[in-house]
Amino acid sequence: MPKKFIYNNYLKNISNRYSNLIGEISANYNFDLGMEFELVLCEILRKILPNKFGICRGFLVAENGKKEGDDIIIYDQIRFPQIRLLDKNDFAHKQEVPIEAAYAYIEAKNSLIQGADKKDNLYSFKKALYQVSKVKKIVSKR
Numbered sequence: 001m002p003k004k005f006i007y008n009n010y011l012k013n014i015s016n017r018y019s020n021l022i023g024e025i026s027a028n029y030n031f032d033l034g035m036e037f038e039l040v041l042c043e044i045l046r047k048i049l050p051n052k053f054g055i056c057r058g059f060l061v062a063e064n065g066k067k068e069g070d071d072i073i074i075y076d077q078i079r080f081p082q083i084r085l086l087d088k089n090d091f092a093h094k095q096e097v098p099i100e101a102a103y104a105y106i107e108a109k110n111s112l113i114q115g116a117d118k119k120d121n122l123y124s125f126k127k128a129l130y131q132v133s134k135v136k137k138i139v140s141k142r
Contacts, residue, residue: 058095
């Protein structure tokens with residue numbers, strides 16, 4: 001007899017759907033590049049998260065205009081519009097979201113390199129932590 005999971009297999013079904021979406025989308029995108037990986041994650045999040053959550057690629061913006069981020073932002077799209085007023089389901093264009101609207105920031109990496117090979121290495125774990133710390137610092141000002 002197959003094992004039954006809680007909530008009538010709800011989480012198992014979401015996991016299966018995620019795997020299927022990755023399979024479908026991987027034919028259209030090259031996961032070696034950061035932007036394509038971010039686009040895939042945005043599409044998956046849009047299909048999984050409730051509509052009250054906005055999903056975009058871009059920057060969190062403070063009242064004084066300071067911007068941080070440059071990856072995926074999940075925000076309250078009911079109470080806060082995007083600053084650039086672009087199509088909310090167009091993940092190719094970067095948006096600007098007020099820090100007050102942010103629920104989460106995702107520093108999307110399809111692979112990470114431990115240590116600091118070069119200062120500008122996009123896949124270094126150290127660089128990812130640095131990006132997240134800058135976002136955390138600006139969001140703490142809200």
